[in-house]
Amino acid sequence: MDLHLKDKVAVVTGASKGIGLAIVEALGREGVRVVAGSRGSTPELDALRDTYDVTVVPVDLSTADGADMLVQRAVDRHGRLHILVNNLGAANARAGFLEIDDAEWQRIFDLTFFSAVRASRAALPHLLEADGAAIVNISSINARLPFPMVVDYSAAKAGLSSLTKSLSEEFAARGVRVNAIAPGPVRTPFWTAPGGFADATAAAAGTTAQEAVDVVVPQTMGITTGRVTEPHEVADLTLFLASPIAGNITGAEFVIDGGQIKTT
Numbered sequence: 001m002d003l004h005l006k007d008k009v010a011v012v013t014g015a016s017k018g019i020g021l022a023i024v025e026a027l028g029r030e031g032v033r034v035v036a037g038s039r040g041s042t043p044e045l046d047a048l049r050d051t052y053d054v055t056v057v058p059v060d061l062s063t064a065d066g067a068d069m070l071v072q073r074a075v076d077r078h079g080r081l082h083i084l085v086n087n088l089g090a091a092n093a094r095a096g097f098l099e100i101d102d103a104e105w106q107r108i109f110d111l112t113f114f115s116a117v118r119a120s121r122a123a124l125p126h127l128l129e130a131d132g133a134a135i136v137n138i139s140s141i142n143a144r145l146p147f148p149m150v151v152d153y154s155a156a157k158a159g160l161s162s163l164t165k166s167l168s169e170e171f172a173a174r175g176v177r178v179n180a181i182a183p184g185p186v187r188t189p190f191w192t193a194p195g196g197f198a199d200a201t202a203a204a205a206g207t208t209a210q211e212a213v214d215v216v217v218p219q220t221m222g223i224t225t226g227r228v229t230e231p232h233e234v235a236d237l238t239l240f241l242a243s244p245i246a247g248n249i250t251g252a253e254f255v256i257d258g259g260q261i262k263t264t
């Protein structure tokens, strides 16, 4: 399928690993000019920069001016902007609500919610000038399945899902579509990095991190397909939503969780 994305300009936040990296790769393969923001780079992102039209911008998107700087770099380099993917988000495994102080709530909201607020505010003036622009927000099933282990992250993602709907209402008639994707567990460093959720799950289940992701998580979380989602599967959905093929889809949230959510 031709997604009609060639030569469009996209900004992707949280781009050096995991889902963000997969989105940069998928966009690059389609001929999109990608501006990729994260604090550092990785060999994988450097390889994409060397293969496709990818600009790597080192930026801390938890800061007040990080998103402005990233969007400005995209506009300075390419003169226009068509697509914003608000992918950045972060969670820590919590023992419970009472252990999280204000500073930690603020940190998780800065990374998971305010990064998208700020990037959208910086990008929208440019998206409004583009023909057929789109924002795709990477939310989470935790927006609708709040979970004590990630109570702060769940609240931030619920806010992101709400923001998606509000922005879609305000800007659809002016040519900017805004949608969200709500993944269940995805095989990324979010899970697999040392000290991440795979290690926590493995310790609780008395097994290895690999076994935790491949077996324990699908079984205990009720993932009907029997496996977690792969980053490229989220990337493919992102590209569809960003493309003119999805031209009459806005204000929607697409769950990609292998059947984990059991309600309609």
Ligand SMILES: NC(=O)c1ccc[n+]([C@@H]2O[C@H](COP(=O)([O-])OP(=O)(O)OC[C@H]3O[C@@H](n4cnc5c(N)ncnc54)[C@H](OP(=O)(O)O)[C@@H]3O)[C@@H](O)[C@H]2O)c1
Binding pocket: 013, 014, 015, 016, 017, 018, 019, 020, 037, 038, 039, 040, 041, 059, 060, 061, 062, 087, 088, 089, 090, 111, 138, 139, 140, 141, 182, 183, 184, 185, 186, 187, 188, 189, 190, 191
């Ligand atoms: N993996 C899952 O199971 C899952 C499930 C549902 C939703 N999601 C959502 O999907 C999105 C991507 O998750 P992921 O699993 O791919 O995450 P990840 O593997 O932890 O990667 C996070 C990315 O964000 C960047 N980043 C972290 N802090 C940053 C900062 N202050 N400023 C700029 N960039 C920063 C990291 O690069 P640097 O460290 O170099 O900055 C990295 O590129 C998140 O919104 C997450 O909530 C993930």
